Amino acid sequence: MFKRILIANRGEIALRIIRACHEMDIETIAIYSTEDKDSPHVKLATESICIGPGKPSESYLNIPKIINVALLTKVEAIHPGYGFLSENEEFVDLVNQCGLGFIGPDKESISLMGNKSRARQLMLENNIPIVPGSQGNVDNIQKLKEICNKIGYPIIIKASSGGGGRGMRIVYKEEELEREFLNSKSESNASFGDDKVYVEKYIVNPRHIEIQILADKFGNVIHLGERDCSIQRRHQKILEEAPSPRLGESLRKELGRVAVKIARLAGYINAGTVEFIIDEEGKYYFLEMNTRLQVEHTITEMVTGIDIVKEQIKIANNMKLGYEQKDISLQGHSIQCRINGENIFNKFLPSTGKIKNVHMPGGFNVRFDSYIGNNSNISPYYDTMIGKLIVKGANRLEAIKKMRVALEELGIEGIKTNIELHYGILHDFDFVKGNYNTSFLEQKLSGEFKNFYLEMENYYGTKY
Numbered sequence: 001m002f003k004r005i006l007i008a009n010r011g012e013i014a015l016r017i018i019r020a021c022h023e024m025d026i027e028t029i030a031i032y033s034t035e036d037k038d039s040p041h042v043k044l045a046t047e048s049i050c051i052g053p054g055k056p057s058e059s060y061l062n063i064p065k066i067i068n069v070a071l072l073t074k075v076e077a078i079h080p081g082y083g084f085l086s087e088n089e090e091f092v093d094l095v096n097q098c099g100l101g102f103i104g105p106d107k108e109s110i111s112l113m114g115n116k117s118r119a120r121q122l123m124l125e126n127n128i129p130i131v132p133g134s135q136g137n138v139d140n141i142q143k144l145k146e147i148c149n150k151i152g153y154p155i156i157i158k159a160s161s162g163g164g165g166r167g168m169r170i171v172y173k174e175e176e177l178e179r180e181f182l183n184s185k186s187e188s189n190a191s192f193g194d195d196k197v198y199v200e201k202y203i204v205n206p207r208h209i210e211i212q213i214l215a216d217k218f219g220n221v222i223h224l225g226e227r228d229c230s231i232q233r234r235h236q237k238i239l240e241e242a243p244s245p246r247l248g249e250s251l252r253k254e255l256g257r258v259a260v261k262i263a264r265l266a267g268y269i270n271a272g273t274v275e276f277i278i279d280e281e282g283k284y285y286f287l288e289m290n291t292r293l294q295v296e297h298t299i300t301e302m303v304t305g306i307d308i309v310k311e312q313i314k315i316a317n318n319m320k321l322g323y324e325q326k327d328i329s330l331q332g333h334s335i336q337c338r339i340n341g342e343n344i345f346n347k348f349l350p351s352t353g354k355i356k357n358v359h360m361p362g363g364f365n366v367r368f369d370s371y372i373g374n375n376s377n378i379s380p381y382y383d384t385m386i387g388k389l390i391v392k393g394a395n396r397l398e399a400i401k402k403m404r405v406a407l408e409e410l411g412i413e414g415i416k417t418n419i420e421l422h423y424g425i426l427h428d429f430d431f432v433k434g435n436y437n438t439s440f441l442e443q444k445l446s447g448e449f450k451n452f453y454l455e456m457e458n459y460y461g462t463k464y
């Protein structure tokens with residue numbers, strides 16, 4: 001087994017990985033920016049090295065610096081976490097060229113699946129359903145118009161290198177097409193340094209269902225069931241649950257089978273996620289494959305009992321999967337709420353600064369993966385997600401009730417958070433019935449939740 005690993009990330013996921021390493025008697029090297037000097041990942045790691053200022057391009061995205069630290073501290077492998085360099089082929093290539101292991105897939109699978117229009121092409125060639133749309137990227141407005149007329153409006157323009165819901169534009173009529181095409185291209189360029197876009201039919205009111213995959217270097221591929229991530233805002237996930245409350249047994253089996261097939265087609269190794277959308281008739285379409293650990297891997301761990309980060313490390317260390325598909329069974333129900341530092345009463349603008357006081361929830365099957373504590377500095381340089389509250393219940397209703405209690409207990413003073421929004425979702429009767437799709441949150445926020453918000457604002461008065 002590896003003796004030393006460098007973690008090229010920060011925040012809760014750095015802690016998550018450090019803990020798994022220490023349980024496996026692996027030493028950890030943390031890297032950090034000056035903004036994060038008091039962060040817990042810096043204290044918890046075996047050794048920690050400052051690699052630059054807060055701006056990600058000068059620290060967590062600075063490839064030469066990170067590789068230098070890895071070589072100087074004599075680690076054997078690098079875990080990239082999620083975000084940052086986790087899906088960067090150039091980074092994987094350099095890591096390997098320097099004789100270090102990358103805890104993730106190889107650069108070929110990343111480049112195949114990271115380019116979303118190329119991945120669509122692979123699915124098309126192998127008869128896996130994809131949302132109707134362009135074959136490859138679209139580079140001129142004339143061609144785009146033709147395709148959209150053929151597939152019919154509404155359509156969605158998407159960034160080929162996209163992620164995190166950025167660069168997406170929904171278009172309802174041709175008059176808006178050119179403007180949104182240019183908007184999407186410039187947002188994609190700003191976010192990903194690549195302005196290539198493609199187009200898909202916009203599926204109205206779909207559910208987002210994804211399958212967790214594990215694959216070793218000996219050709220063994222298994223899946224760990226599904227996650228329902230349909231509670232989203234601006235195409236970004238807010239709350240996830242496993243299993244999905246409205247997936248029948250036959251579709252569940254089919255999605256698992258197809259996800260394993262896709263991982264094999266991509267020659268995929270390590271942990272990965274195949275994302276699908278399901279339309280109102282129950283028809284499924286491949287959306288994308290994320291070639292990394294995902295934020296919501298936790299709920300799959302809760303219902304399968306498998307530590308996905310440890311499995312990633314074992315796979316990278318040339319070990320065979322310890323499980324066959326028949327060994328995987330799901331027990332109970334798990335929900336995760338992403339706790340974000342944002343002002344839900346003012347356009348969800350990021351809320352940063354010093355946390356004065358935190359009260360963490362606890363109890364049987366309650367897990368809080370976060371990096372916050374009293375006096376934590378929440379920096380404007382990074383993602384607004386400051387923690388993940390995860391519960392497991394014997395069944396869905398128990399999980400919902402447990403989450404309500406845990407949310408009541410969780411207290412964060414000093415910055416604004418979305419805790420009340422989660423509280424609203426967990427008490428919404430449509431949510432409780434499992435009756436929701438990806439439009440749920442936007443609809444509630446412009447309808448029923450508006451009153452809930454107003455009442456809360458009146459109640460709390462100037463505190464908000």
Ligand code: ADP
Nearest residue numbers: 010011082083084163164237294295296383385
């Ligand atoms: P998806 O892209 O399907 O929404 P996830 O839900 O796993 O996948 O979100 C991962 C994305 O979240 C990353 O690519 C990154 O943009 C963002 N992100 C959230 N929190 C962090 C963090 N602590 N560090 C880096 N990136 C983060």
Ligand code: ADP
Nearest residue numbers: 131162163164165166200201202203208235438
């Ligand atoms: P990202 O890489 O940003 O995660 P995805 O392709 O995974 O992008 O899509 C993110 C979300 O955007 C989906 O979960 C879904 O809510 C929405 N979405 C993407 N494509 C479509 C589509 N063709 N029709 C309807 N919704 C879509």
Ligand code: MG
Nearest residue numbers: 164275288290
């Ligand atoms: Mg996605």
